[in-house]
Amino acid sequence: MMIKLISAGFGGQGALAIGKNLVEAGMREGLEVTWTPSYGPEMRGGTANCSVVLSEKRIGSPVFSSPTDLIALNLPSLNKFAGKVKPGGNIFINSSTVSEKVERSDVNVYYVPCGEIADKVGNPKAVNMVMLGAYIGVSEAVKVETVETIIREMFAGAKEKYIPANIAAFQSGIDFVKQYE
Amino acid sequence: MAKELWKGNEVIAEAAIRAGCDCYFGYPITPQSEVPEYMSVHMPKHGRIFVQAESEVAAINMVYGAAACGLRAMTTSSSPGISLMQEGISYIAGSRLPAVIVNCMRGGPGLGTIQPSQADYYQSTRGGGHGDYRTIVLAPSNIQELADFVQEAFDIADYYRNPVMIAVDGMIGQILEPIEWRPVKRRELPPKDWATTGKRGRKTPNLVTSLFMDPEDCDRMNQLMGENLKRIEENETRYEAIGCDDAEIILVAYGTPARIIISVLDELRTQGIKAGLFRPISLWPFPEKPLHDYVAKDNVKLVLDVEMSLGQMIDDVRLAIKGKKPVHFYGRAGGIVPTVEEIIEAAKKALKEAK
Numbered sequence: 001m002m003i004k005l006i007s008a009g010f011g012g013q014g015a016l017a018i019g020k021n022l023v024e025a026g027m028r029e030g031l032e033v034t035w036t037p038s039y040g041p042e043m044r045g046g047t048a049n050c051s052v053v054l055s056e057k058r059i060g061s062p063v064f065s066s067p068t069d070l071i072a073l074n075l076p077s078l079n080k081f082a083g084k085v086k087p088g089g090n091i092f093i094n095s096s097t098v099s100e101k102v103e104r105s106d107v108n109v110y111y112v113p114c115g116e117i118a119d120k121v122g123n124p125k126a127v128n129m130v131m132l133g134a135y136i137g138v139s140e141a142v143k144v145e146t147v148e149t150i151i152r153e154m155f156a157g158a159k160e161k162y163i164p165a166n167i168a169a170f171q172s173g174i175d176f177v178k179q180y181e
Numbered sequence: 182m183a184k185e186l187w188k189g190n191e192v193i194a195e196a197a198i199r200a201g202c203d204c205y206f207g208y209p210i211t212p213q214s215e216v217p218e219y220m221s222v223h224m225p226k227h228g229r230i231f232v233q234a235e236s237e238v239a240a241i242n243m244v245y246g247a248a249a250c251g252l253r254a255m256t257t258s259s260s261p262g263i264s265l266m267q268e269g270i271s272y273i274a275g276s277r278l279p280a281v282i283v284n285c286m287r288g289g290p291g292l293g294t295i296q297p298s299q300a301d302y303y304q305s306t307r308g309g310g311h312g313d314y315r316t317i318v319l320a321p322s323n324i325q326e327l328a329d330f331v332q333e334a335f336d337i338a339d340y341y342r343n344p345v346m347i348a349v350d351g352m353i354g355q356i357l358e359p360i361e362w363r364p365v366k367r368r369e370l371p372p373k374d375w376a377t378t379g380k381r382g383r384k385t386p387n388l389v390t391s392l393f394m395d396p397e398d399c400d401r402m403n404q405l406m407g408e409n410l411k412r413i414e415e416n417e418t419r420y421e422a423i424g425c426d427d428a429e430i431i432l433v434a435y436g437t438p439a440r441i442i443i444s445v446l447d448e449l450r451t452q453g454i455k456a457g458l459f460r461p462i463s464l465w466p467f468p469e470k471p472l473h474d475y476v477a478k479d480n481v482k483l484v485l486d487v488e489m490s491l492g493q494m495i496d497d498v499r500l501a502i503k504g505k506k507p508v509h510f511y512g513r514a515g516g517i518v519p520t521v522e523e524i525i526e527a528a529k530k531a532l533k534e535a536k
Contacts, residue, residue, distance in 0.1 A: 020357065060446075060447065062356055
């Protein structure tokens with residue numbers, strides 16, 4: 001297995017956190033992982049992205065020109081990276097924010113209304129958790145239980161009350177992509 | 182030991198704390214500001230010293246002062262800040278003091294960019310400041326090595342009474358990777374009987390200085406320093422060679438480009454091109470002889486030096502190879518990281534020209 005994922009969105013949407021959760025889970029399952037943020041003189045409200053590699057063998061380059069998978073939480077991210085995804089790859093679009101469609105026919109595209117789904121489970125901030133669920137539901141890159149454990153650990157202690165809502169958002173992302181099977 | 186996910190810059194800070202760094206002096210600059218950030222929180226918790234200095238010049242001189250008192254002192258910065266520190270580094274070397282300096286290189290010259298670069302190779306390996314000194318320069322290419330080398334650096338500096346520089350590019354500072362906090366090689370260290378800690382029963386006070394009124398004395402100090410540098414050259418070279426034994430083309434690179442080349446090798450070999458990687462880990466002392474011996478073998482047609490600069494290490498590569506094989510170059514400057522595809526193309530082009 002060799003996944004090269006770009007996760008991108010507005011600052012604050014949680015695109016970088018999606019990548020961090022994935023590499024944390026991958027590491028716990030014994031995979032080689034790297035997470036590289038793009039950094040530059042970014043503007044508030046500008047776009048942020050990270051490059052993630054999950055692999056069964058030693059990782060050479062932590063960055064790449066064409067990803068196998070793309071998560072686009074906003075339109076600028078989709079415009080920037082959609083053309084670079086490898087043929088046969090997967091594009092995950094937050095269709096609550098992005099109304100455009102992908103015109104390529106050589107990739108699998110998943111339109112996930114992350115905002116609406118997050119609202120429905122009563123956790124409007126958890127757009128990225130919905131997308132993380134959708135991504136894992138399709139890619140099966142890591143186990144669902146591993147991510148749930150990480151979510152529980154992340155909100156342990158004073159923030160414990162947020163655990164059920166985040167697990168619910170994550171689970172509804174997984175459930176949503178079942179229609180694509 | 183369980184693996185943990187760590188960011189490069191935070192590893193630099195945590196590794197220094199684990200190695201017993203007594204004092205950290207720094208000034209924020211992208212792409213390494215997470216180092217002073219982490220230090221400001223964690224050094225006081227360990228009862229150690231953290232000072233955000235008023236400038237890089239102040240920071241390196243604080244390192245100088247703390248090192249003269251026999252403490253383990255460190256600073257970190259990025260290219261423009263490291264340039265400002267050169268005078269202080271020269272004084273530290275001239276006073277025969279240990280210190281650890283991390284340079285998280287970014288694009289230059291001048292203010293340049295905040296993106297990763299390797300354009301400070303000359304500055305790092307040729308001394309950087311005035312005088313005949315050298316700094317020992319280690320160049321990790323992943324976060325595990327970064328954790329190990331920063332910890333080792335304090336012992337190496339104390340052992341030789343010479344500043345040690347860890348040279349990474351901005352990408353290594355930013356990346357997140359699993360690491361293990363494993364024990365590193367510890368050295369039997371001589372007592373710091375030269376340190377200015379008060380007379381305490383000694384007849385004469387200790388004096389730490391790089392100033393000599395009599396040139397004979399300064400020459401003597403330089404000769405001693407030279408012998409020490411020779412000892413370092415004999416004992417401290419490090420490198421990694423991958424697939425060099427049967428290679429027709431050997432790529433030479435360190436830091437981030439070296440790990441990108443691991444992906445390049447896989448791709449070239451599936452296309453039937455036997456490619457190897459020679460990765461200097463110590464930039465000074467440069468692993469001259471091992472590189473020479475790999476390249477001198479009959480299977481090697483040529484060498485491709487890859488850097489995130491206009492070509493600086495290539496001088497050391499040429500010196501090592503002594504004209505035995507042609508040396509080609511591929512580099513990106515100013516903060517651009519070369520891609521796998523670009524390096525593959527450069528390797529194929531070089532091989533074509535050789536035919």
